[in-house]
Amino acid sequence: MSLQLKDLYDGFRDPDAIKALAKIIAEDAKKLKEPLNIMEVCGGHTHTIMKYGLKQLLPENIDFIHGPGCPVCIMPKERIDHAIALANIEGAILCTLGDMIRVPGSESSLAKERAKGCDIRSLYSPMDILPIAKENPDKKVIFFAIGFETTTPMTAAVILQAKREGIKNLFVHINHVLVPPPMHALLEDGEAKIGAFIGPSHVSVITGSKIYEPFPEMYGTPVVVSGFEPVDVMHGISMILKQKIEGRAEVEVEYERSVTREGNLVAQKMIDEVMEVRDHFRWRGIGDIPKSGLKLREEYADIDAEKVFAEYLSDTPIDDHKLCICGTILKGLAKPYECQVFGTACTPNTPLGSCMVSSEGACNAYYRFGGIE
Amino acid sequence: MKQVQLSHGGGGEEMNRLIHDLFYKNFDNDILSSAEDAAVLKPAGSVAFTTDSFTVSPIFFNGGDIGKLAIAGTVNDLAMMGAKPLWLSSAFMIEEGLPFEALERIVQSMAQELKKSGAKIVCGDTKVVPKGSVDKIFINTSGIGEVIQEGISAHALEIEDVIIVSRDIGRHGAAIMMEREGIDLHSDLQSDCETLWPAVEALIDAKVRIKAMRDATRGGLAAVLNEWAVASNICIEVEEEQLPVCEEVRGVCEMLGFEPYDLANEGTFVLAVNAEDAPLALETLSRYPFCVDAAIIGTVTLKKPGKVILKSPWGSSRFLELPKGELLPRIC
Incomplete structure (x- = not known):
């Protein structure tokens, strides 16, 4: 019997299981001495929590703080402007992933540039860029690569494959970022009262759960790596509660069906072969976090769009719209509905800030799924 | 050539x-x-x-x-x-x-x-x-x-009316998405594209009291229900578990991050009928091969007038909003 797609989620949306976990959580939460704020680092979890209405199933002393784990949301405007500048280079085909098309830069967005006639393509898989490069030998095919550790191996694979095939017209602009550095930054800052983390699902499949070991050790903050399905998230919360009640702080894996301690070593090796940590990356709203992003290694300078097309790109920081509080939201210090432009001047159709753009952004998730409470 | x-x-x-x-x-x-x-x-x-x-x-x-x-x-x-x-x-x-x-x-x-x-x-x-x-x-x-049947209108919905969808949703949108360039997916999923008149005529002949009726084309089921909720100033409460969605459409949605109720249909319609007539409507529809999956998906209430509420089988609920902007695949 072949594996069906539904086998991947079937039991993990089971109403009885969700209700049973809600009951266990409600009982255990009575034993908490103080309210518990759980940060789900990843936007995928924010989406799950809002889409499945999980907050409604939790007692009042458990709250979610939505973290900075949405690759589109954390992109500062100057780097969106890079994408726009690259798309406008004569003979360029700019390729990127999904929602990136809609994010507003300082003056425009890729969607607007595409309407003006730039050749901008939204890919489902980064691998799709290889045939585009081969079919357009006279064009400069530029991949604007975004994402956390989940999508980084695909970018590395594209680069290695292009090298093997001798493709000369492919350039890559790397915006890959890492999950642990902003987690450290938020805990060190201390303003958001984070009691525990739900660790990302897909990121952890690649990196392994080992990357979270410093958090219990350094800050006494539990991390439970959970899957993206509603049963996973409820189960993860229940595991966090048990740690809190028993006075433990550990890394635990709820998403055992996919995540190991070591992660995907082949993927890690591919990333290491083409990329290295960059000294600085400016996160939208959070600001500069040292060693939080990746860049291409020197050997790949000839395909590094940031170097090849440096004359078109500016790194001057550009701040967000003054009414937009994406930064505060990304730091876990405010909920989307506390923003005065939420749902009025800022909607998914007319986003002022990036958190409203991506389906993984907290504002977008609140706009689409929230408001009923 | x-x-x-x-x-x-x-x-x-x-x-x-x-x-x-x-x-x-x-x-x-x-x-x-x-x-x-x-x-x-x-x-x-x-x-x-x-x-x-x-x-x-x-x-x-x-x-x-x-x-x-x-x-x-x-x-x-x-x-x-x-x-x-x-x-x-x-x-x-x-x-x-x-x-x-x-x-x-x-x-x-x-x-x-x-x-x-x-x-x-x-x-x-x-x-x-x-x-x-x-x-x-x-x-x-x-x-x-x-x-031949007067009075069918988006403004005619009343409390306790029953909402029926004529078949599984999202097929056309999902089928087209899979055939578009750049998304290399393959399956036997067929668009629902179909002339609906024979089924509609049968409903009228059977004297089903149809309040409102609309084919769920662009904007999908979500658009129709929202338009009705606003036009009639009522609330439509939908049981998510009752929405008919075939495995292939669910699969495309899982992979690309879409919702079946946002996807276009070309041979699927939604109707609001008097509650007493719902069984007759279902029985009538079931005679047509393109309506065999017809299902009752919700009811009209006054809980939040102008809004559509989607209720999960585990007791949570949320608003079902109109789809917004260009449908783009999710990133990861």
């Missing part, structure tokens, strides 16, 4: 031949072949009148083509107003270079689809435009139907 050329739209001999050999032959009826400047019609009573333009890429897709779509789309709009589709116009904008064989297939497909409702194409127009001016072929159809 024979191709459509600019001369086919030039008004001369080539165009004449195209009209006679292709359009008259396939759409054969007395009004059309009288070849007057306009069709003269004699409606018996109230008529419904609608128009729609069709552009789809690819023009041939799994479960249909732009021709089938152009007929079913307009005929369905009439049917949704309780009107029996009678007369259609059909205007083609063809890109120079379109293979003649493709145009032939499209026209034959239109003729085939017309048989399902008995409607006739009574007037038409053909333009051929230079390469690049349109994407292969655009078709506009307008339609006139005789209203």
